[in-house]
Amino acid sequence: MRRLIALISVVLLSMMIPGGLSASQVWPEARPVSIVVPFAAGGGTDIIARQIQRAIQRFTEAPIVIRNMPGAGSGIGTNEVLRAKPDGHTLLLSGTHTVTATLQGLTAGSIIQLDHIASLNWDPFVIAVLDAAPYKTLQELVDAGRQAPGKITIGHAGVGALTHLTAEALNKAAGGPWTVVPFEGGARLIAGVLGNVVTSGVFSQSEVQAQAGRLRPLAVTSLRRTTLFPATPTTTELGFTNIPQGSFRAISGPKGIPMEVRRAIASSVARAMNDPHWIQYARESGLVKTYMANEELERYFAVLTLDLSKLLRQVGLMK
Amino acid sequence: MTRSSRLAVAAFIAAFALLALLLAGQIPSRHVKGDPGPQALPIAVAALVLIGAVAAMIGETRPRSSGAEPWQQALGIGAGTVAFLLLLPVLGFVISAALFLIGASLYLDSRRRIGPATRLLTGVGFPLALWWIFSRLLDVSLPRGLMGF
Amino acid sequence: MEPLLQGLAFVLQPTTLLWIVVGDIVGIFIGALPGLTATMGLALFLPVTIQIDSLTAISLLLGLYFGAVTGASIPAVLFGIPGNPNAIATVFDGLPMARKGQAGIALGGAVIASFIGGLMSTAALLAASPALARFSLLFGPAEYFSLAVASLTIIASVSGSSLLRGVVMGAIGVLLATVGIDTMTGVRRFTFDNPFLASGIGLVPVLIGMFGITQALDDAARSRDLHQIVTQQLGRLFPSLRQLLGMWRIILESSWIGTFIGLLPGAGASVAVVLAYERAKQISPRPEEFGTGRLEGVIAPEVANNACIGGGLIPTFTLALPAEAAAVPILAALVIHGVTPGPLLFTSQPHFIYAIIFAMIVANVTTCIFQLGGIRVFIKALSVPPTLMPPLVILLSVLGAYALNGWMYDAVVAVAAGILGFILKRAGYPLIPLILGLVLGPMMESEFRRMMIITGGDMTVFVTRPLSLLLLAAGAGSLIRQLVHQRRLAQRGAVSP
Structure with missing residues (x-):
């Protein structure tokens, strides 16, 4: 009888262990996470994606994989993510390019059909x-x-x-x-x-x-002067209004990711952004750190969408 | 190719060019000062193709000797390739490639010069090896199909 | 002298050599797999290089780059499927050579040519980087346009007997290249609201289709006659010194075409190989045999694509301007390691530049050795039973097209191009002009329109800018010369049937 109890407890324990793990760690599961980069390998956004991927990988067991899906001004990679299962295992390197691509009708869905999880940086223009x-x-x-x-x-x-x-x-x-x-x-x-x-x-x-x-x-084009060009005035200082502030980059996923998974991803991104390699890389490339997560980021994307749609209409690229 | 089929090819090109010309006419114009616009080149080139194809059609009306070349089996393999493409997203790379390889080689090898074991081995082994190299070794994802590989 | 020795000593360290060799082998492997480009390989390896020091990292990446560009010739010659855009013109004569049992010398010639091209552009990088970089900046839209027009003129004039069909096919190529988002206005052309069509019709999928799949269909149609595998002559894998010397002009001109086009941002290796191929055809005493398996037709583009590497690195190192897509990760590797590219790099850190030069030389030599060593193994791929070959080639073609971007769309384009290519080829339409139109059409159109936007519609700019005028004159000159030449041939043909 004692043996039987021991056996049962072992079986029960072994059944509980993975359950216990998944309770403490909602993301990622023990399978690859792919980050879709909607541009060709080797370009500016791709290099940023690979840096953040390495930073996340350092403390994550499941493999984090970059998938390049270039085309249609980032529309094709975005479509791939729009179609994916909302389980946090297919993510998009999103940002202002996602906003302009969706507004120009280069994707199958609009920007609100994505869950915006965490932002990475601003990359102001000069x-x-x-x-x-x-x-x-x-x-x-x-x-x-x-x-x-x-x-x-x-x-x-x-x-x-x-x-x-x-x-x-x-x-x-x-x-x-x-x-x-x-x-x-x-x-x-x-x-x-x-x-x-x-x-x-x-x-x-x-x-x-x-x-x-x-x-x-x-x-x-940033709001404040940047560390790379401290002597160069901003467009705001010079009295130019309604100028985009540069490329904005974030991590998004398909709509419907459970909130606890979104929080887990966002905290992983936050942790990766404190990685010394990433900090050094971001500083040397002049990336302005901007961390916003979930609800706050969703609101921010709504503002961006409104601003950029005005500009796109003005240029005649949006119906 | 026979004269009539060459004529048909020239007519096909002409029809294609005509369609392109009609569609090019519908490309919206967006005016930027100095720019001839997005329709200019497509219209010019489509017209050039059309003229060339018509000239080729006129050329084909003169009889010319031509040797008959076999083509029937290309039709079969072409159809097989299209079927392979259609199956790729459903069955995934490994299964549809194996089916295509085995099917196409059976079709071409009517006298069964290759033994069934060799055929099966190459037909299954080759797609598996490619799949391993691309998906596992190099992280290049291949069509996965409904079963996941 | 001292920095020179420092650079040499660095490269001759066992660890550096080992990294170059690793890069080479991985590069050849990536290049030989259809659909995987050098840029992809470099991007994959870039994060790895963060852990090693900057020169070792650059050496590894250079080994990979040379390996991938050279390795692409293997599937191009054997199956008519170029591994990546660098090898598109290698297919034109490489595949027919393999069909004639000369795969060995085609592959060997390609390796030797790559070696020469690589060394020539390395020499240019060493000797004249700042001057060449400055010269490349003289190339504005007007010059690009005139270059494209001159090239298309040369191509049309060399098309020979089937001039009409050549022009029709070239024009179809230009027309297909207009599919997608117009780069000047953002207007969508022939896209039918499809995001894939909005990205245009890819050069490599069309080429894979028109050479790989078309040839496979042709073989399938003839498989009853093809009981015997084409016996490959493996006696010689190298072109003889005499053959090479006989091609000195083609080799020299291809080297500088490659180096020069490599310098120009946005033109790319596909333009370089196409121009080198067409120039070789023009120089050759037997232009009509191009496309039927001439060794020069393999040598010229293979010299040019490796020359393009050195050319592309010149503005990368001197102007921080990555002229080739594959130079972007190399520039990133420099920046990540705190090296500031610029003309000062040559004076302030000469040992660095010398080390890079030596790394390029070593990468060239080792790529050459590994790939030559492998030829006898690669050729085994052609001893597949003839009834199994066509399906295998089609499978590789579809896979290669798909792997380029991970799109089913590209695979569909390749198959459609393959089937149409088969029909067109049987009806006597040459396929090469279509590829040339696809490569040069976009350059011609967008550069013309960019210039018109800048000048507000003033067309005289093409003849008032001296370089542009020179290029146009060269194109016109070659057209006239060819027309006279053909006229003479036609008269002779009429006299003696």
Whole structure:
């Protein structure tokens, strides 16, 4: 009898152990978690995704896998996540690109059909000209455009992307002195400004930092001055209003993830953002840390959607 | 190919170009100063294809000697490939690839030169090996199908 | 002299050599698997490199890069399925060579060519980086456009006997390339509200279809005649020195085409290999035999794609400007390790640059050794029974197209291109011009329109910018020369039947 009791208790215990574990750890289960990156491997957003993936992996047993699904201005990867099971094992590297893609109808669902879990960073844009150019301030660039209409150009890194909306918003706020010129990607745009094909461009901070001495930053699109460019004024300071603040990046998932799973993911992201490697990486790339989770982040995405939809309508990219 | 089938191909290209031309005409124009717009090139190129295809059709009306080439089995394999594509999302990579390999090789090997054991081994082993290399080794996900692999 | 020795000493350390070799082998493997690109491999390995020091990390990535670009020629020659965009033009003559029993020399020639191209661009990187980088910046939209127009003109003029069909196919390629979101205005063209069509029709899926699947269908149709496997001549895996010397001009021009196109951001290896192939065709005394299995047709693109690596690294190191997609992870590796790329890198840290140069040389040599060593093994793949070969090739094609982005859509494009390619080929339409149109069409259109937006519609800019004028003149010159040449051939043909 005692043996039987021992046996039963062993069996019961062995049944309870996994149950006990899952009660203390709701996410992840013992199977891979994939983070869908809606851009090609090797690009800027992909590199950020891989850094955060490594930071989470350091304290997580289940494998965290990056899946690149590029296409349709991030629409295709977003669709993949919209279709996935809401169990926290398929996540999306979301952000302003998700907002612009959904608003332009490049996805099968809208931004509210995603659960927004935790935000990672802001990546402000910098408006820069060639270092040899005569324009020392953004105002001088505006004045030059007013004096010689059609002569001053501002390039961006792709139609429908946020750099495009930023260029158009700036141009509108300044009364339309410039010609906005599209390029296919950041590298083409840098070459365009360095080669004097266009006068100025909308860049990421790390792009301009890498071009120190060749490009001159005129303004940063963040609310406050950034650590990478402390001497460069913000567009807000210069009196430009309704300018997007740069790329925003977050982790989202398909609608319907249980709240305790969402909290668990959000706290994992928060923990990863304190990883020294991540902190060093974020500092060197000029990423502005922004942590918001769940309800707060949902509200934030609603605001972003409203702001960007106005801009997209203005540019004619939204019906 | 026979003359009539060559004529049919040229006519097919012409029809395709005509359709493209009609659709290109419906591309919305968005005016940016100086830019000829998004419809300009598609219209020009579709028209070029149309003219070229019509010229090719006229060329085909002249008789030309042509050797008959076998094509029937390509039809079978082409149909098999389409079936394979349709099955991929349902059965997943491993099963549909095995079915396709075994089926297609049976179809082509009417005289059964390959033994059933070899056929089964390559038909199942090859997809499994590829699946292992891509999904396990390199984290490139393959179509998973309803059963999960 | 001292930094030179420091650099050499660094690369000759056993651990560095080991990492380069690891990178090479993984690279060749990734390159040889259809649908996996060098960029993908580099992105996979980038996080790994954080733990090792910056030079070792760069050496590993360079080994992987050279390996992946060179390895892509293996499936291109054997099955007509390029591993990645670097090998698209290798298919044109590589596959016909394998069909003639010359897979060995095609693969061996590809390796030797890659080796030469790699070394040539490394030399350019060493000797003239700052100057070349400055020169690349002279290339604006007008120059890109003129380059595309000149190339298309050359292609049309070399199309030979089936000029009409060549033009039709080239135009279809340009037309297919317009599918998707217009990069100038964001207007969607021929997309029918489908997000995949909005991303356009991929070059690699179309190529995999039109070469891999088309050839498999053709084989399937003939399988009753193909009782015998094509016997592969394995006596020689190398082109002889005399053959190589005979191709000196093609090798030299392909090297500089590769290096130069590599310098230009956004143009990419696919443009470089296509231009090198067409230039080789133009130089060759027998242009009409291109596409039927000429060794030059394999050598030219393979020299160019490896030359593209060195070319692409020049603006990466001197201007922090990743001209090739694959250079983005390499730039990231530099930045992660606190190395600031720029012209100063060459003067302030010369040992660093020398170490990189030596790492490139070692990577070239080891890639060459490993891939040559493997040729006899790779060729075994062709001894598959003829009735099993077509289904296997189709399977690999579908897999390769799918693996590119993880889309069923690309697999569908490949199969559709394969079936249409089979029909078109049987009706006498050349397939290569369609691929060329697909590569060069987007460049021609978007650069023209970008220039028009900048100038407000002033078209004179194409002839007032000297480089642009030069390119257009070169295109026109080659067109005239070819027309005269063909006329002469036609007259001779009319006299002696």
